[in-house]
Amino acid sequence: MGRPSNIVVVNADYRKLADNFYQYQKRLGYSSEGNKSRFNYLNEFLHWLEVQGDLNITSITAPSIQQYYNYISERPSKKDGGILSQKTTHGHMRIVRDLFEMLLQESKITINPTATLKFFYPQSSE
Numbered sequence: 001m002g003r004p005s006n007i008v009v010v011n012a013d014y015r016k017l018a019d020n021f022y023q024y025q026k027r028l029g030y031s032s033e034g035n036k037s038r039f040n041y042l043n044e045f046l047h048w049l050e051v052q053g054d055l056n057i058t059s060i061t062a063p064s065i066q067q068y069y070n071y072i073s074e075r076p077s078k079k080d081g082g083i084l085s086q087k088t089t090h091g092h093m094r095i096v097r098d099l100f101e102m103l104l105q106e107s108k109i110t111i112n113p114t115a116t117l118k119f120f121y122p123q124s125s126e
Contacts, residue, residue, distance in 0.1 A: 007043045014046040041095040062113045093119040
């Protein structure tokens, strides 16, 4: 699946956010194996934000998330060197959407920046 295993999130607030999201996913009843994948996907997003200089999750905007989508759509797979599958790309974006939904539910943000973005699930099997 090409999950990055060497992603390191430096920002302490982002590390705490990733841990909170992991616990949130567990409370929702997601499987342990699935939680690991989602945790890795989230860490990649948070690391990407750090590299962009975006260190406050509450200030992330829809254009920033669209830029991440463009990045993840073109990122080479660590598994085979090709680009990530549409299904994997969609999985990454679903985690980003779920993260901001959690933040909205927890009243940490007032507007979900992913609400206006559409990331279509691939129709063809891969």
